[in-house]
Amino acid sequence: xxxxxxxxxxxxxxxxxxxxxxxxxxxxxxxxxxxxxxxxxxxxxxxxxxxxxxxxxxxxxxxxxxxxxxxxxxxxxxxxxxxxxxxxxxxxxxxxxxxx
Amino acid sequence: xxxxxxxxxxxxxxxxxxxxxxxxxxxxxxxxxxxxxxxxxxxxxxxxxxxxxxxxxxxxxxxxxxxxxxxxxxxxxxxxxxxxxxxxxxxxxxxxxxxxxxxxxxxxxxxxxxxxxxxxxxxxxxxxxxxxxxxxxxxxxxxxxxxxxxxxxxxxxxxxxxxxxxxxxxxxxxxxxxxxxxxxxxxxxxxxxxxxxxxxxxxxxxxxxxxxx
Numbered sequence: 001x002x003x004x005x006x007x008x009x010x011x012x013x014x015x016x017x018x019x020x021x022x023x024x025x026x027x028x029x030x031x032x033x034x035x036x037x038x039x040x041x042x043x044x045x046x047x048x049x050x051x052x053x054x055x056x057x058x059x060x061x062x063x064x065x066x067x068x069x070x071x072x073x074x075x076x077x078x079x080x081x082x083x084x085x086x087x088x089x090x091x092x093x094x095x096x097x098x099x100x
Numbered sequence: 101x102x103x104x105x106x107x108x109x110x111x112x113x114x115x116x117x118x119x120x121x122x123x124x125x126x127x128x129x130x131x132x133x134x135x136x137x138x139x140x141x142x143x144x145x146x147x148x149x150x151x152x153x154x155x156x157x158x159x160x161x162x163x164x165x166x167x168x169x170x171x172x173x174x175x176x177x178x179x180x181x182x183x184x185x186x187x188x189x190x191x192x193x194x195x196x197x198x199x200x201x202x203x204x205x206x207x208x209x210x211x212x213x214x215x216x217x218x219x220x221x222x223x224x225x226x227x228x229x230x231x232x233x234x235x236x237x238x239x240x241x242x243x244x245x246x247x248x249x250x251x252x253x254x255x256x257x258x259x260x261x262x263x264x265x266x267x268x269x270x271x272x273x274x275x276x277x278x279x280x281x282x283x284x285x286x287x288x289x290x291x292x293x294x295x296x297x298x299x300x301x302x303x304x305x306x307x308x309x310x311x312x313x
Contacts, residue, residue, distance in 0.1 A: 006221055006222065007220065007221060008220050008221075008240055008243040008244040009220035009221075009243070009244065009247040009248070009271065010244060010247060010248045011240065011244035012244070013240045013241040013243075013244040013245055014241055015241060015256055016236050016239060016241045016242045016245070016253055016256050016257070017235075017236060017239065017241065018236055018256070018257065019235075020234045020235040020236060021235065023232045024131075026130070026131040026134050026135065027232075028156060028159055028160070028232070029134060029135070029138065029152070029156065030134040030137075030138075031155075031159060031232070032152050032153075032155035032156040032159055033134070033137065033138050033141065033147065033152055033155075035155040035158075035159070036147040036148075036151035036152050036154075036155050037141075037146070037147060038200075038201075039151060039155070040146070040147060040151070042146065042147075044201075045201065045274045045275075046274050046275075049221070049222055049274055052222060053221075063130075064223065064238045065130065065134075066130040069130050069133045069134050069137065070133075072137060073133070073137060076137070076141075081141070081144065081146055082137070082140050082141070082144065086140055087133060087136045087137055087140065088136075090136035090137075090139060090140055091132045091133060091136045094132055094135060094136055094139075095132060
């Protein structure tokens with residue numbers, strides 16, 4: 001049976017590591033953006049789930065909220081609300097602001 | 101890089117180790133991506149800054165202590181417990197916890213049955229009553245193994261159950277969230293709801309540990 005990357009039940013994996021850290025502020029921020037999109041019925045939870053499941057394997061392996069960011073960019077681009085290159089451009093602009 | 105490091109590293113030239121994606125290893129890359137996305141959505145009028153702020157405030161107000169209040173009430177109010185097990189969504193709604201689009205199913209631990217929750221497909225979690233999930237809940241190890249070797253996973257949390265106790269693992273999804281109603285520990289009979297709230301932990305409500313008096 002071909003098990004997709006997100007369908008983890010029964011996969012081989014090591015011990016559960018119990019050390020944890022509090023959610024970083026940006027992780028809470030992205031969660032809140034997702035919730036605001038849901039409030040406006042622009043993005044439903046199942047759509048985000050599908051976008052997450054469709055990520056390339058090397059991206060899916062990344063941290064939870066990193067994965068979320070990538071999936072949301074893809075989904076919002078698919079919906080015609082923004083493009084990945086707009087996001088990249090904005091990232092460069094923000095970086096320049098931070099460096100000044 | 102110092103000569104010593106180079107020696108133990110066995111390289112002899114400077115280079116980046118292969119990562120998952122090129123830019124993604126840069127510190128703050130995703131933080132920047134998230135901020136960029138938020139600003140674009142606000143500029144385009146898709147959401148407002150106020151929408152995001154309100155959701156952030158709600159998220160910040162969520163905490164496992166909320167879930168603990170629900171459990172303590174179930175332990176001290178038989179009628180509420182009955183309603184909670186019959187229709188979790190409605191019963192927590194009574195206490196002012198909106199489940200949104202998701203249904204909440206409360207599963208009760210008994211002398212014979214222990215319940216634990218997981219989300220093998222993503223990391224669905226009853227955030228409204230427990231806050232954001234801990235890192236381990238989202239890890240591949242927990243998601244992959246909870247459904248096939250729950251007793252081994254429980255041992256890693258220091259929880260050893262008798263062999264004759266049934267372990268039920270509940271796999272959540274986007275529309276359906278679970279909460280474990282632990283057994284009230286012996287020696288806490290007659291405690292007030294406030295006292296009981298203090299001993300109900302997040303992990304006990306996920307079903308990976310047992311509350312201790």
